[in-house]
């Protein structure tokens with residue numbers, strides 16, 4: 501974490517503000533600008549937690565904030581502690597404590613031994629969702645939900661790991677993808693929050709959208725790749741250093757397209773290749789269409805690249821898919837509350853009725869893809885290659901990047917899709 505002080509700016513300030521807000525020290529808006537209200541809240545936090553009240557958020561302050569960012573404490577057992585008393589003290593459940601501490605003997609808690617106490621939700625849904633937040637959240641989820649798996653499908657252009665998470669041990673493999681397009685990054689916290697809710701339901705054995713999570717766990721292996729385009733997301737969210745070579749290179753690319761605002765219009769990977777135009781399913785047609793529209797070189801959006809599967813992020817997703825046996829996939833975008841389910845005449849018969857189910861639970865409209873954007877997407881290739889159901893879900897409404905204030909409504913609209921895709 502970087503040291504933050506008065507006048508600092510950016511997504512880490514948003515994280516600071518949201519954490520101080522959660523704790524009741526901050527009452528301002530989350531704007532990523534370290535002004536006097538943030539300064540004042542920091543001082544009060546430091547005073548309360550017994551560290552020097554300098555108003556500067558360095559290692560000491562970050563360390564004290566970290567449990568509230570991560571959603572769990574490392575706690576030393578005291579005399580007379582029971583799981584029940586701890587669950588009351590930390591406003592959590594006995595099941596959550598037991599899940600996070602696999603070898604714990606609850607009849608015989610050892611005084612002085614350290615346990616993990618999960619006490620709050622993890623995934624932030626009110627701030628810019630950078631790779632830093634993603635990595636923090638994945639690490640915390642792995643600690644308190646040890647039954648999940650996480651890893652990387654490969655690295656981005658800037659060597660950021662493209663992470664995946666897995667829930668369940670069932671034979672039916674399902675794949676969800678978020679943030680293929682950089683300025684559609686709200687799809688990352690959408691998938692992450694859903695994943696967290698799924699883990700929480702499984703732990704507490706409570707239904708999720710009316711479905712028993714134990715059944716899901718045993719029947720399905722859900723893989724999510726919540727941020728396919730980590731470099732692009734960091735560019736749009738302001739986490740990529742503006743003085744870095746990569747940032748300046750992107751700005752140079754964007755300068756050829758002055759009608760597209762920078763960095764807010766950026767969809768591509770950091771080298772200006774649109775990752776949803778990289779797959780070997782009508783790539784030549786996509787090139788023809790996009791070149792004719794003027795996207796004939798690296799661009800903030802719509803440049804197909806110099807060949808299919810030339811951007812590392814697309815290559816890794818392609819290989820990851822080939823190494824699994826996904827029976828269905830969803831890829832999340834944000835372009836106006838629509839569901840796409842077709843690729844030319846390769847669409848399997850069952851896709852339309854599944855799309856209708858998604859429409860029913862979300863209120864989104866099932867549509868035929870416009871001809872000029874119906875080639876070379878990941879969903880297109882998946883349908884073409886496997887003849888299995890694949891869907892593009894366009895969540896939310898408005899100009900990208902959608903404001904994070906839309907999160908709650910987007911989540912509520914999509915929870916039904918995210919669950920029903922698992923039980924098709």
Ligand SMILES: [Zn+2]
Nearest residue numbers: 681684833834
């Ligand atoms: Zn998109």
